[in-house]
Every structure is written in structure tokens, then in C-alpha cells.
Amino acid sequence: MAAGKTFYDILGVSKSASDKEIKSAFRKLAQKYHPDAGGDEAKFKEISEAYETLSDEKKRKEYDQMLMFGGMPGAGGAYGGGYGAGAGASGWGDIFDSIFSGNGAWGSDWGSGFAGAAGAAGAGAGRSRARKGGDLSLTVDVSAEDAFRGVTHKVTYRIPSTGEQQTITVSVPAGAVDGGKLRYKRRGEYGVAGGERGDLVVTTHVEEHPLFKRKGADVTMEVPVSVYEAAxxxxxxxxxxxxxxxxxxxxxxxxxxxxFRFKEMGAPDVKHRGRTGALLVEIKVQVPTNLSDDERDAMTKLREADTRDYREKVNRYKATY
Structure with a gap:
């Protein structure tokens, strides 16, 4: 601990601070200096030592008495080894285990991210195992056109354990499908006790196209033609x-x-690089609903002249009662 600094100075609170104020100050500083979040390990150890003392009613009382008599308890001081990092198995590492497991300042949201992490910075480190952080997930909305040709999106997401916001550029590949997943290594939750970060899993939500439908890399569409064109x-x-x-x-x-099938006219195949799916065109014959008098006369004559049996199979099964 820096010369002349008290535990109150380290946490940035007054000597009359309430338990709630002390916890709040510690939480803010721990977010900033936690080693697994890229912070200063020595600084984190210092604020952890201060919190261990000031959060305990008995230890705080003894500490205040020492201050009254001109003492400076802490690392290297009259109480060094009593309140410092050398407190042993019953030292601040145990208290942090309790805090980070949901019984202290941060609650259950923080417990999963930092359980046992404080022990790695102090005397309790031998009891903590390195553990990989959990995976995080988010969804990116992609238009149908962008899914065909590929697109990049900048997205911002929150790390639950620290509350920090992080931004990443997501590269949606050409041919992306609805529900497809992209995995970004070590961009998820922070690990515990030196463990590596988890992954970030991005799911693509592709909007429907008004004309084209997807079946993997194959694309289907309907083409209307008139009854005259079909004939x-x-x-x-x-x-x-x-x-x-x-x-x-x-x-x-x-x-x-x-x-009708057009080879390699569909979407890029994200599962097989360099390949392209087919375009499948389905014909839909459109029958006119409103006829002019001339059209009706012409159609009537065509019908009367047509001697084909279009319902031959149906007529085979007509009831003969």
C-alpha cells in the first residue's frame, strides 16, 4: 500500500462511510482493475485488501482504533500479515469467495463470472482453478439481399461479469442462411483464475425475400404465365x-x-466454399378472372371445339348407381 494511504483512501470513501457505500465503491474499482478484465493485478489486490478489512465490522473497528493512535495498518504496517495479503487460508480470499458466489456486494450475476477469481490474486489462489469463461450469444438481422452477397455489421454487446460494452465487426458470409451461426473465439465471458475467455456465438436472422425462397444454397421462385402462354x-x-x-x-x-433448374444460379454454398446452389423456377399458370365479351365468345368456341377428355382418370371411378 502506498505510504500515507489508508484503506478508506484506497476505496475513495470517508471514514464515516456506510457498509453500502463501501461495497459500492469496491464494486466500481473491482470492475476497473480486475486482472481477468485486463486490469492492474497489484491495484486489484490493494483494493481487495482494503475491502476485506472495512467490510468486516470487527476488523474495521480495530483498524479505526489503530488510526486514532497514529498507526497505519496494512501491507508492511503494524498489522501487515493480519490484514494484508498474507492473511492465510482465512484471509481475504475466503471473503471474496463468498462475495463472488452471490452473498456479497455483487449478487448472483457477478457470482458466475468471478467465483474464486479473487483467490487467484491473494493467498487463496492455490484453491482456485483456471476456468474458461462462458459463451455469449447475440442475433444479427440480415436482409435477404445482403445474405446473398455477404455483408459486415458492427455490433455492440455487454459482458455480464463486468458490465462493459464491447464492439465487434461481424462478417456475414455470402449465402448466409436464417439460423446460421458464426463463432468468434475468445470474445465471450472472461475466464476465472486466468482461464481463457469464452466465445461469442452470432446467429443470423435472414429476412424473407418477396420473390426468392431458400432451401440451403438452392433458391426457388415462382413464375406466373398466362393460360395462353402455357398453351x-x-x-x-x-x-x-x-x-x-x-x-x-x-x-x-x-x-x-x-x-425448371438452372445450375449454379442460386446462392453461394456456405458449407462448401466455391460452390453455388441451383435456381429452381416453378411455373404457375394464371387463368383470367375477368373476360371481355369477345374473349368469352372466343373461349366458348374453343371449348366447344375441344374434344379431349381431361378427366379420364376421374371418370373411371364415377359411381354407377
């Missing part, structure tokens, strides 16, 4: 997810539901 045949220009246009030749007599 006589036609050529249709079809857009692709990649922004190109392909020409589809619809043969005469094409029925609704007929599918």
Missing part, C-alpha cells in the same frame, strides 16, 4: 439472386407446377 409456349426473362437475368423457354402445353 402456346413463350419465353420469359427470369432474375437471379446474383443480379443477373436468365432466359427461360416455356414449351407449348406446359402445366402449372412444372419446374
Amino acid at each position: 402456346l409456349g413463350c419465353t420469359v426473362d427470369v432474375p437471379t439472386p446474383g443480379g443477373a437475368t436468365v432466359r427461360l423457354k416455356v414449351p407449348a402445353g406446359t402445366q402449372t407446377g412444372k419446374k
